[in-house]
Amino acid sequence: MPEKKTRRMTRQRKTILDILRQTKSHASADEIYELVRKQLPRISLGTVYRNLEVLAKMGLIQKLELGGTIKRFDWNPNKHYHIRCLVCGQVDDAPIAPLNQLEDELYGATVFSIIGHRLEFEGLCPDCTEKEAQKIDFKETN
Amino acid sequence: MPEKKTRRMTRQRKTILDILRQTKSHASADEIYELVRKQLPRISLGTVYRNLEVLAKMGLIQKLELGGTIKRFDWNPNKHYHIRCLVCGQVDDAPIAPLNQLEDELYGATVFSIIGHRLEFEGLCPDCTEKEAQKIDFKETN
DNA sequence: CTACATGCAAATGCTTTGCAACCTA
DNA sequence: TAGGTTGCAAAGCATTTGCATGTAG
Numbered sequence: 001m002p003e004k005k006t007r008r009m010t011r012q013r014k015t016i017l018d019i020l021r022q023t024k025s026h027a028s029a030d031e032i033y034e035l036v037r038k039q040l041p042r043i044s045l046g047t048v049y050r051n052l053e054v055l056a057k058m059g060l061i062q063k064l065e066l067g068g069t070i071k072r073f074d075w076n077p078n079k080h081y082h083i084r085c086l087v088c089g090q091v092d093d094a095p096i097a098p099l100n101q102l103e104d105e106l107y108g109a110t111v112f113s114i115i116g117h118r119l120e121f122e123g124l125c126p127d128c129t130e131k132e133a134q135k136i137d138f139k140e141t142n
Numbered sequence: 143m144p145e146k147k148t149r150r151m152t153r154q155r156k157t158i159l160d161i162l163r164q165t166k167s168h169a170s171a172d173e174i175y176e177l178v179r180k181q182l183p184r185i186s187l188g189t190v191y192r193n194l195e196v197l198a199k200m201g202l203i204q205k206l207e208l209g210g211t212i213k214r215f216d217w218n219p220n221k222h223y224h225i226r227c228l229v230c231g232q233v234d235d236a237p238i239a240p241l242n243q244l245e246d247e248l249y250g251a252t253v254f255s256i257i258g259h260r261l262e263f264e265g266l267c268p269d270c271t272e273k274e275a276q277k278i279d280f281k282e283t284n
Numbered sequence: 285c286t287a288c289a290t291g292c293a294a295a296t297g298c299t300t301t302g303c304a305a306c307c308t309a
Numbered sequence: 310t311a312g313g314t315t316g317c318a319a320a321g322c323a324t325t326t327g328c329a330t331g332t333a334g
Contacts, residue, residue, distance in 0.1 A: 008308050008313060029299080044316045049299060051314090065209040067260060069324090070298065083254050095251040102238075103263070109237040112225050112265040118209060121248065123256040150288060150333050171324080186291045191324065193289090211299090212323065 007058060013051045015039050020061055020075040026082065026091035028070045066091065066120050085125035087132070094121050149200060155193045157181050162203055162217040168224065168233035170212045208233065208262050227267035229274070236263050 019035050020027065027035075033048045052073050056063040062074040066084050072091055074082075081094040103114045124132060161177050162169065169177070175190045194215050198205040204216040208226050214233055216224075223236040245256045266274060 005313070006309075010308070010314060012315075042316070044318095046300075046317080047315055050301095067207040083248070083252060083256070085254065086257065092252070092254065094248060096244075096247050102261075105238050106225070106236060106263065110225060110234070110265075111268045112227065112234065112263070113271045114225070114263055114265040115228065116265075117261060117263045119244075119259060119261045121245070121254070121256055121259045123252075123254040123258075126253045129255045147288075148334080152289060152333070154290070184291075186293095188292080188325075189290055192326095196289095 012047050016051050024075055026072045026074050028072050081119045083121035085128055086122050087128035090125045154189050158193050168214045168216050170214050223261045225263035227270055228264050229270035232267045
């Protein structure tokens with residue numbers, strides 16, 4: 001049996017967790033790094049990545065693998081869906097309850113063993129919606 | 143008005159499309175590169191990436207942004223869902239019809255302009271299911 | 285012909301990792 | 310004080326891009 005590692009709550013780890021919780025954000029590792037740096041100027045980006053991974057494994061936060069390249073981290077570890085802005089990448093919670101019966105539809109219809117699902121909405125955040133609208137106005141009045 | 147580029151059907155582009163269609167696969171750029179190389183040994187990986195992007199823009203194939211790091215390309219450009227093996231990354235179609243009314247639930251409940259959604263099932267493919275089962279057997283009989 | 289496409293290699297962007305020094309339980 | 314953790318830098322990996330050359334239409 002592999003021994004369970006003891007986890008330490010270091011200053012770095014605690015600060016990262018606090019910042020995520022305070023901002024209630026869906027931040028990228030880099031965004032978190034910039035925020036943490038204000039409190040711990042000598043922290044390294046590698047430490048941020050390692051701790052986000054550890055905190056996710058501990059179940060205190062949630063790692064999000066949404067569309068696009070970068071991973072984001074959610075202060076809320078509970079299962080819920082997200083909506084992502086296709087222009088700026090901003091992420092928000094999607095106000096819709098988890099579809100717990102979705103997997104049932106696949107039983108017997110696939111050779112895979114189903115574990116779960118990921119659902120993500122795509123759209124435009126308010127800022128980008130407005131900017132897009134202005135672009136169209138501009139075109140039309142020319 | 144920006145002029146529309148004329149698209150050429152080069153040998154490289156055609157070969158990539160043919161291979162995707164023949165294998166009916168959800169292959170990564172690298173997997174496609176290896177297959178195309180058998181027919182066009184001098185093709186470069188950059189060309190594969192560029193053409194997959196172009197073919198997706200032309201609507202002949204579909205770019206998939208599923209969980210994990212790598213992008214995959216689907217010979218079938220029509221809207222449908224996928225199931226991905228959490229162990230080996232293999233992707234298959236999910237036998238479930240598109241949930242076309244899903245966005246309706248969000249109208250008025252979010253400040254985002256909603257454009258669409260992405261749904262992906264996670265599980266274990268048959269091979270990995272069996273391998274996992276063997277691991278557990280092994281543990282239990284020890 | 286000429287604009288689009290290719291091959292090659294270098295560059296990019298995000299993330300991970302090796303290692304010596306450092307700290308927390 | 311043992312073993313998890315950190316900072317730093319280098320490496321890793323998928324993907325993108327600059328440029329001179331090639332080619333489809």
